Amino acid sequence: MIAKPSGKFLLLAPLLLFLGLAYAVPFLGVVRWSFTLPEPGIGQYKAVFSDPLVRSVFLRTLRICLIVTVASLLAAYAIAYVWVRGTRTQRMLAEFCILVPFWISVLTRAFGWLALLSNRGLINTWLQAAGIIGSPLALARNELGVIIGMTHFLIPFAVFPIASAMRSIDERVLLAARGMGASRSRIFWTVFVPLTYGGLIGAALIVFVFALGFFVTPAILGGGRSVMVAELVYLRIFQSPDWGLGAAISVILVLFIAALLALMRRFIKPAHLIG
Amino acid sequence: MPQHNRKVEIGQMDEARAAEITAEGIGKTFGAFRALKDLSLDIRRGEFLTLLGPSGSGKTTFLMILAGFVDPSEGRLMMNGKDITNIPAEDRSYGMVFQGYALFPHLTVEQNIAFPLKVRRRTPSDIKRRVGAMIERVGLGGHEKKLPAKLSGGQQQRVALARALVFGPSVLLLDEPFSALDKNLRAMMQEEVKRLHQETGTTFVFVTHDQSEALALSSRVAIFNHGELLQIGKPQDVYERPASRFVAEFLGEINLLPLEHVSRNGSGATGRFEDRAIIFDQTAEKIGHEAVAAIRPEHMHLTETPPAGCNAITCCVEGTTYLGALTKYHLKTKTGTQIAVSMPTAAMSSFHPQKDVWVSWPTREGFLLPAGK
Numbered sequence: 001m002i003a004k005p006s007g008k009f010l011l012l013a014p015l016l017l018f019l020g021l022a023y024a025v026p027f028l029g030v031v032r033w034s035f036t037l038p039e040p041g042i043g044q045y046k047a048v049f050s051d052p053l054v055r056s057v058f059l060r061t062l063r064i065c066l067i068v069t070v071a072s073l074l075a076a077y078a079i080a081y082v083w084v085r086g087t088r089t090q091r092m093l094a095e096f097c098i099l100v101p102f103w104i105s106v107l108t109r110a111f112g113w114l115a116l117l118s119n120r121g122l123i124n125t126w127l128q129a130a131g132i133i134g135s136p137l138a139l140a141r142n143e144l145g146v147i148i149g150m151t152h153f154l155i156p157f158a159v160f161p162i163a164s165a166m167r168s169i170d171e172r173v174l175l176a177a178r179g180m181g182a183s184r185s186r187i188f189w190t191v192f193v194p195l196t197y198g199g200l201i202g203a204a205l206i207v208f209v210f211a212l213g214f215f216v217t218p219a220i221l222g223g224g225r226s227v228m229v230a231e232l233v234y235l236r237i238f239q240s241p242d243w244g245l246g247a248a249i250s251v252i253l254v255l256f257i258a259a260l261l262a263l264m265r266r267f268i269k270p271a272h273l274i275g
Numbered sequence: 276m277p278q279h280n281r282k283v284e285i286g287q288m289d290e291a292r293a294a295e296i297t298a299e300g301i302g303k304t305f306g307a308f309r310a311l312k313d314l315s316l317d318i319r320r321g322e323f324l325t326l327l328g329p330s331g332s333g334k335t336t337f338l339m340i341l342a343g344f345v346d347p348s349e350g351r352l353m354m355n356g357k358d359i360t361n362i363p364a365e366d367r368s369y370g371m372v373f374q375g376y377a378l379f380p381h382l383t384v385e386q387n388i389a390f391p392l393k394v395r396r397r398t399p400s401d402i403k404r405r406v407g408a409m410i411e412r413v414g415l416g417g418h419e420k421k422l423p424a425k426l427s428g429g430q431q432q433r434v435a436l437a438r439a440l441v442f443g444p445s446v447l448l449l450d451e452p453f454s455a456l457d458k459n460l461r462a463m464m465q466e467e468v469k470r471l472h473q474e475t476g477t478t479f480v481f482v483t484h485d486q487s488e489a490l491a492l493s494s495r496v497a498i499f500n501h502g503e504l505l506q507i508g509k510p511q512d513v514y515e516r517p518a519s520r521f522v523a524e525f526l527g528e529i530n531l532l533p534l535e536h537v538s539r540n541g542s543g544a545t546g547r548f549e550d551r552a553i554i555f556d557q558t559a560e561k562i563g564h565e566a567v568a569a570i571r572p573e574h575m576h577l578t579e580t581p582p583a584g585c586n587a588i589t590c591c592v593e594g595t596t597y598l599g600a601l602t603k604y605h606l607k608t609k610t611g612t613q614i615a616v617s618m619p620t621a622a623m624s625s626f627h628p629q630k631d632v633w634v635s636w637p638t639r640e641g642f643l644l645p646a647g648k
Contacts, residue, residue, distance in 0.1 A: 170375070170377060172373045172374075172375060172377035173377045173378070173379060173380070175344055175364075175373070175377065176371065176373055176377040176378075176379075177379075177390070178344070178363075178364050178365045179342055179343075179344070179364050179365070179367075179369065179370075179371040180365075180370075180371075180390060180391035180394055180438075180442075181365050181366070181368050181391060181394045181395065182365060182390070182394045183365065183394075186394065190390075191379060191381075194381045195380065195381055197381075
């Protein structure tokens with residue numbers, strides 16, 4: 001039986017109700033705080049743009065997100081290539097590498113990286129034992145640690161749209177290029193890669209938008225020394241009761257992400273992002 | 276092979292205008308499936324050879340082996356007397372038109388056609404000149420800057436042809452290029468391909484499952500079935516003198532009459548069908564006691580009285596189909612053999628047979644095929 005249009009809306013109703021109660025209503029509350037706390041006006045928004053600390057956190061967040069996006073895209077492209085065009089064994093291996101991190105909580109993964117990267121972590125211990133380095137390398141509790149942890153988390157999200165674009169390439173187009181005498185590297189760079197641009201743009205936006213709101217990974221691997229925007233909001237609201245500023249930062253972040261998503265819709269159909 | 280030598284090789288292959296290719300005992304197995312069995316075939320310099328057969332007959336597999344995209348399991352391939360079996364597709368430097376065209380969707384018409392020239396590192400001015408001339412030749416002027424998605428099926432087809440021919444390949448391979456086009460466009464593109472063949476003088480190898488297309492275009496037709504080459508010859512020869520029942524039936528409708536008491540008689544033969552003597556002016560060497568007479572519907576005539584000097588049998592009319600220029604009669608002989616006869620509609624205006632008629636055909640038409648399948 002096929003439901004009438006009104007019937008289909010009925011099926012969506014629980015989700016719409018949940019989104020409304022759990023996201024829209026609280027967000028409107030946050031918006032109100034940003035204009036009313038500690039006193040009515042747009043003072044908190046002025047503070048966001050004038051406060052050097054807030055500004056440096058925003059700039060750091062943008063820098064980390066850009067680096068993470070580029071790193072995730074490069075890694076995801078290689079993984080997606082093996083996943084889509086590899087042999088049977090390679091495909092299974094790639095699938096395993098994509099899915100297993102998906103099933104492990106973000107908290108567990110952040111602590112896992114800490115165990116690898118910290119001063120007394122596996123990497124530094126081994127390198128010191130092997131006599132390659134004298135003192136431990138600063139791999140965690142700084143921006144590098146945050147970037148490594150976030151990139152690792154976000155790679156699978158970049159793999160899906162890229163793999164989807166790779167799958168939709170007509171095999172005969174690649175054969176045609178070969179038949180015309182093109183070398184493998186020429187086919188890759190002038191045919192294969194350009195035909196995946198849509199997937200790359202979609203992946204870049206997804207990773208970037210996700211990265212902007214990261215909280216757990218930077219909090220654990222940054223060790224308080226490379227605070228990102230989400231952590232700043234947390235600090236403002238829970239540690240230095242400055243609800244108005246925290247709320248204003250949240251609102252700006254949400255608007256920025258909404259603008260990016262609107263941009264994404266122009267480049268790529270939502271269905272492509274899922275693969 | 277180092278990159279440096281490879282480019283030289285491509286250059287040399289371009290020089291040979293039209294190539295001749297010899298397949299020697301080519302076989303291909305996919306797992307347990309034998310797609311091609313011991314195929315030997317000469318492709319002559321500058322000819323238009325069509326590989327014809329139903330789907331799964333091995334014709335496309337053979338084209339892919341010619342292109343170098345598929346390695347044969349056995350046998351070898353010679354081009355101009357040189358063994359090319361192990362030369363990969365990118366170094367064979369043949370033009371190819373794929374089913375569905377396989378244009379680069381992200382490149383404009385111009386860039387698509389320029390691609391094989393860029394691969395060959397031609398100078399920008401040379402590329403511009405050749406691409407311009409090719410666009411002119413296939414009638415795509417004004418569409419240079421368009422993406423393939425903005426073109427009609429026929430225009431995409433022209434881009435595919437231009438791209439495959441622009442670097443002057445010694446062989447052009449075409450894999451069912453017209454299967455996506457409607458009937459009128461198809462006829463136009465067939466003319467276009469025929470003209471391009473005459474103008475370029477290049478060797479064309481064309482794959483199709485459409486027998487009328489094969490007969491209309493080719494210098495020679497090679498008919499495939501179940502991975503075997505059944506017959507190769509000029510369109511007229513394979514149509515009028517097929518070597519087997521499959522070839523006879525695949526190339527067009529044909530009436531088959533089981534004969535008894537067949538005996539050779541000089542260069543011809545005689546046999547009996549339902550108490551009537553059937554005479555053939557010519558016949559193949561090997562014909563048994565029992566054989567099948569094969570006559571194309573357009574060679575048969577209907578009359579109300581038995582004509583003289585012809586083979587003739589009696590039939591009753593079961594129905595007619597009006598086909599415009601032709602009218603097709605569905606008939607049945609006394610023993611129940613089905614017969615179809617097509618006659619020009621204009622000639623039938625004064626003839627409305629209701630029941631028993633005479634079906635006749637000249638003794639020079641019709642031929643004998645071995646009995647059984």
